[in-house]
Amino acid sequence: MNLRDYLTPAEWTRFREFSADKETPFLMIDLKKIKKNYIDFKRNFEQADMYYAVKASPSVEVLSVLDEQGSCFDIASIYELDRLLGLGVSPDRISYGNTIKKTKEITYAYDKGVRLFASDSEADLQNLIKYAPGSKIYIRLLVEGAMSADWPLARKFGCSMEEVKRLIALAKSQGVDIYGVSFHVGSQQRNILVWQYALMKVWDIFEWALDNEGVQLEMINMGGGFPSDYYYLTEDMDVYAEHINRFLEEYFGDRMPRIIIEPGRSLAGNTGVLVSEIVLISQKNQFEPYQWIYQDTGMFNGLIETMGEAIKYPIYTEKKGEKGEYILAGPTCDSMDILYQDFKYEFPLSLEIGDRLYWLSTGAYTSSYCSVEFNGFPPMKTYFID
Amino acid sequence: MNLRDYLTPAEWTRFREFSADKETPFLMIDLKKIKKNYIDFKRNFEQADMYYAVKASPSVEVLSVLDEQGSCFDIASIYELDRLLGLGVSPDRISYGNTIKKTKEITYAYDKGVRLFASDSEADLQNLIKYAPGSKIYIRLLVEGAMSADWPLARKFGCSMEEVKRLIALAKSQGVDIYGVSFHVGSQQRNILVWQYALMKVWDIFEWALDNEGVQLEMINMGGGFPSDYYYLTEDMDVYAEHINRFLEEYFGDRMPRIIIEPGRSLAGNTGVLVSEIVLISQKNQFEPYQWIYQDTGMFNGLIETMGEAIKYPIYTEKKGEKGEYILAGPTCDSMDILYQDFKYEFPLSLEIGDRLYWLSTGAYTSSYCSVEFNGFPPMKTYFID
Structure with missing residues (x-):
């Protein structure tokens, strides 16, 4: 491996000098680079709202830098929620992305002001309708290509297109319009085409929802999965962004919904x-x-x-x-x-x-x-x- | 599964009642059963010294029960050492069983009074000879059968018979008589014959050391590996003990060395x-x-x-x-x-x-x-x- 592929000489010198007198093992986090990565991401995905996946690097220090930049946040638990609220992040900048939630966790987040929730099962959806009324609910779609990621997502989250449609209809029957659809291509995904397959499925669901249920879906949450440079280098983020933005344009063009992305690994790695x-x-x-x-x-x-x-x-x-x-x-x-x-x-x-x-x-x-x-x-x- | 295979009705009732008002998730540990298991083990392995493997369940509560029973302890790090010393356990009841140790960790344990150390590499052995003079050093032998355990030990620890012999000779050349040999059959080992294979190898090493280096090895540390009842039930510990004691008798008979065992999972599981x-x-x-x-x-x-x-x-x-x-x-x-x-x-x-x-x-x-x-x-x- 070539050190320069990962760090500039200045960055390396800074890490090296800072670490010299510290007792191992330890981790050093460069907060300047968190900020730089955030700005790069915003540049690459101009039209997207950034919801940083807190679980990737959940320290107060990292969250504060992102808060200052105006980032929104994706949380996996009420404990992450509490940390963000403690930093003064307002609940309207928080998305509860974990589809596995107890009733009391939904209630807790709702009472704190969270109004954006993921779901991928009938039971959780019913809980959200009942205990988080008026919230924006997005349904997580299972993307098969996710199995090609370095840290694949298996089948734990998300549901089939058929099931997404069934849940949209189910909510509609109870007077609730689903807000959007999310997917996750798998952590450390290298195959850019997986985003294309995912967006094609999302487009199909958007069309179906409007035609069959009269529901105009308003949001696509593309999750994370953007890769970081490990032993094997990846394409630059610009290349991912260029193609993913093109896929979005091809499928949604002048009917572009709100776009959310949830970088975690790619922001913090x-x-x-x-x-x-x-x-x-x-x-x-x-x-x-x-x-x-x-x-x-x-x-x-x-x-x-x-x-x-x-x-x-x-x-x-x-x-x-x-x-x-x-x-x-x-x-x-x-x-x-x-x-x-x-x-x-x-x-x-x-x-x-x-x-x-x-x-x-x-x-x-x-x-x-x-x-x-x-x-x-x-x-x-x-x-x-x- | 049949609940009665794991808990007596009285034990279950106690767990059930205690747990009723607690918020999940949580773990309940029955300290009475720790004591019972210890006594059963002593009965089954009358001639062995018990060195409880702290890593299996390292809470102060569990350690205190075992301390009261007179147990000795096997530690994996200086942090576990500190916890034991904090409870008033004397260092002559502690064995430093981790073969991966920094020089300063050896020095730390030695200064606190620990005099029983495992080793399985030339570098660590040289460190022990230099920084823990006068200590009793035992060499860890790799046991192939360990791969058949539920949680196998791979090849991370221990060395071949050839290497054990080389280390015994190396120590001898520096005026140090190695104290004994240890092995570990793999955690949750079900195949009793693996103990037989291991003891046969240890016997070979004992003979070789006496004949070739004039070193009378004095101790066998049989480690842990005794299984606990999980989804698939195991034989009763009596059966393991009966056969393992028989193997010991067959190989060592009237020249029986000191025997150490290090139950962890089987005591706490x-x-x-x-x-x-x-x-x-x-x-x-x-x-x-x-x-x-x-x-x-x-x-x-x-x-x-x-x-x-x-x-x-x-x-x-x-x-x-x-x-x-x-x-x-x-x-x-x-x-x-x-x-x-x-x-x-x-x-x-x-x-x-x-x-x-x-x-x-x-x-x-x-x-x-x-x-x-x-x-x-x-x-x-x-x-x-x-």
Whole structure:
């Protein structure tokens, strides 16, 4: 990997200097870069409202920067709601995107002023109609292509086109016009055409709703899924934006509804560098072709997205020279805490115990995933660089 | 599943009554049962010293019960060490079983008085010889059969017989006699014969060490791996003990070394009941044969051992009647937070939103695995029943 593909020399110097005297493991978040990413996103998706997916990097520091920029927010729970309200974010800038909600969670959010809710099942929809009257409800559509994402969305969320239509009709029969449709192409989606397939389905639903139920859907929530640069680089965001905006234009043209996007990983991913230290390097036996690197952070201390080796982070070391292939593992007594075993990272053979590894693009889905105390290890520290 | 296979009617009544007014999700731990399990274990392995694997259930409450019983403790980190010392456990009852240790962690434990350490690599062994002089060091042997465990140990820990011998010779060349050999058959190991294979290898190492290096190894640490009753019941612990004791007798007979065992899961597993609530039940579409149950706890709130559907917990509901097959998922916006999808649990079709699910045998490896705040959800509450 080439460091320059991820950080400018100035950014790297800043991370490097800031980190020098800190005890590992820890995460550094560059708040300037959060702001820059937000502005870039706004430029790329001019007509869209930005609802930052809080779960990606939920610290008060990150949320405050985005709040100042005027971002809206997508929440997964009432706890995220409370954090935002605590920062002074008004409830009309918040969307409750989790389709799995208890009645009392709906009531709680509604009482706090939230009026924008996702749904994908009859039971939840009935709850919203009953306990969140007058709210704008959008139905989440299942997008098959989501299986091609690095961190795929399986079938946990969303429902089929048929089911979306049934829910629109069901709401209509109770006097409620559904507000719009959402989809999520899968986290870290690389195939731009998945957005096209999704928008084609949404268009079909828009047409159907108007023709059959007299419901004019007003909003498309395109969710997140925009990729971040990990071990394998992605296209620039401009390329994604160019094509996605073209698809929108092709399907909706002069009848363009309100567009919402919910970037999380793509806004926060490249703002973080996680620093670990090599605790041990060992060769299991003389016939084993690979050496093992055990380092002081692992799957249960922030790197859980290495599960199934799904997310392959770019890992930088300052050591140089001839390279060998290594297996990477964490510090706990849990054997599941092996980060990369099938995919072999190459590092200089000059690596030694005590050396640091810099895990780039670790700004999203790291610190909040940490276990409270698995094997006694405390959650990872996070520092913010301004 | 049959509730009586897991809890006596009296135990169930106690759990049920205690839980009635508590808000889900939460975990209940029966401290009386911790004590009972400890006594049963002592009876089954009369000649062994018990080193409870703290990581399995690391609460002060559980540790205190075991401390009162005179248990020793196996630790995975200096944080677990501090907790034990804080309870007044003397360091000569503590074994530092994690083979992945920083120099400063070795120094820290040594300064606190710990003198029993595991190792499985040259670098760690050299560190122990240098920074923990006079300590009793045991080398961890890799046991192939460990791959047949429900939660297998892969190859992260332990080294080959050849490597164990090399390390014994290496220590000897520096004037240090290695104290013993440890192995771990894999967590939730059902195949009793794996202990036999392991002990055969240990016996070979004992013979070799005496014959070739003049080192009389004095201890066998058989680790943990004794299974707990999950969805699939295991043999009674008596059966495991009977055969394992027989293997020990067959190989070591009148030259029996000190025996250590490190039960964790088998001591704590059946002491816990996790209570969740059904948030949603949904059928994705009319052609989908299974319904989905979304409940208020999931992979990132204590049930991470459902990863890969490795640990299948017995799940009890009070509803009765005709059954159907369900897919079980957690409450977060993460699609990896699906607990069981390939393996289909059967529940009564009368199940409704708001019903409680009782996850039996959840005393080990649940609460400490919880994420700090993924999706904003707080770590699971734990209650202790005395």
